[in-house]
Amino acid sequence: MGNCIQHLAAGVTLIAADNTWIDGDAIQQLHTTLTLPGMRHVAGMPDLHPGRGYPVGAAFFSLGRLYPALIGGDIGCGMALWTTDLDARKVSLDKLEKRLGNIDTPLDDDWQALVSTLAPPDTGFDPALGTIGGGNHFAELQRLDHIYQPAALEALQLDARQLLLLVHSGSRGLGQFILQQQVSQFGHRGLEQGSPACADYLARHATALHFAEANRELIARRMLARLHADGEPVLDIHHNLVVPATIGGEAGWLHRKGATPSSAGPVVIPGSRGDFCYLVAPRPSEDSLFSLAHGAGRKWMRSECKDRLARRFTPAQLSRTRLGSHVICRDKQLMYEEAPEAYKPIDSIIDALVQAGLVTVLARLQHEAAQAGIRTEQLEREDGEQPGTLRSVLLSLDGDGEDTLASHWEGTIQWICASPWRPRHPRKNWFIGVARCEAPSTTLADEIRFEATRSSGPGGQHVNKTESAIRATHVATGISVKVQTERSQHANKRLAMLLLAHKLACRDEEMNAAQRGLRRQLHRQVERGNPRRVFRGEGFVPLSS
Incomplete structure (x- = not known):
């Protein structure tokens, strides 16, 4: 774990794993910054990259002096996460894009009362409020992909059935x-x-922080209004700022340039436009100057992006990501500058933070299946010996691209982690087999009797009020199942057919001793090598896909 906290020199720390891409110029800038008068400690995050004189993705601790240039011109830049009441299962990206339109124009008069309430007065920059700006700033709707820590998500009141809104902007x-x-x-x-002079700067710095936070809230509310949705803020955290701090028993000034505080509760660390984002719980540490990565970090300079990519992609092609999401940007040059290829893989950033013991991963945002228009459903499971574990699970995929997604997972999955259930076991590599089963033939419906019944038990408004539940009975054998997870009879009928077909298949297997033996043999013979995908740590952070 500690090998990802690298002490490059006295007062110089770098958080990076073996697979973290770090530009040598950024490391040189890190060393140069340590030579500033009063500078005691500098720390580079995994997203470290060269800036204009000083590195980005870094924190700096000084005594007796503070340095506005280390923070840069976008004082208060940060991330705000909001919940929305948009149903993640029903939204159409095309419709959302049309509703959203252009939000880079000044707010109209209808917004001025709220502007007066949220923003500091007399800054001279009110026309910029409620606008995202250029560079790597963005506002995007996201889905909860995978929840690693359900209790933490429940405490934050995040619901996987609803879209989230993430806003990245600053003081313009x-x-x-x-x-x-x-x-x-x-x-x-x-x-x-x-x-x-220091007191005057700190006063104006505080105004800029206030302005930036107001700007992110106005962006969020503006987008929600365009989308005819409601929402609530979950978190809002700056990553460009200077604050008083005590580190190593010394009172001084902690500067952050593209470095997220690790002392402010859960934070979002976003990937590029074509990658995932992660919601993490920080584990504060002096080694990292109580800071974390603020994103993926650039690999390429902006000036070289178009030359590298123009022959491979048009701006229209860059407006659709590998995850199926839509990018709304009218600046063609910016489309190339912010292309996913220009950034480090976010998994390498998160992996370094996890290995360094600086974060616990709570959830991954932006579901690859949902973004591709595919729905998943758990049909059956066999629990493992330990609480919360599974020996096997049967899932169904439904939608365009289901074969592509299935092939993305089929094979062996490698998990690199010291087992939390066998803490003294030296083994750290574990393997999971994923096999594909074909969906049942549609002619199966001719052998099944369907009955509509009322849903029962806890649930939404349709429970006990509508006959949306389906009981399916296989006429020949009398095997019966009841499905009520969906709101419509049609959806429940489809799932009932799948579940019933599976039960019939299991019945056949149970009647055939040879097949049962083969199944046990396959379970013991999961290929321990050539993994299709690799994950690390208790948070199951993906390393490759």
């Missing part, structure tokens, strides 16, 4: 204006603690 032109004033007066030599 206000922060840049503040920085330019500082550099013109004081250059890059920083501000002495307690001086009038």
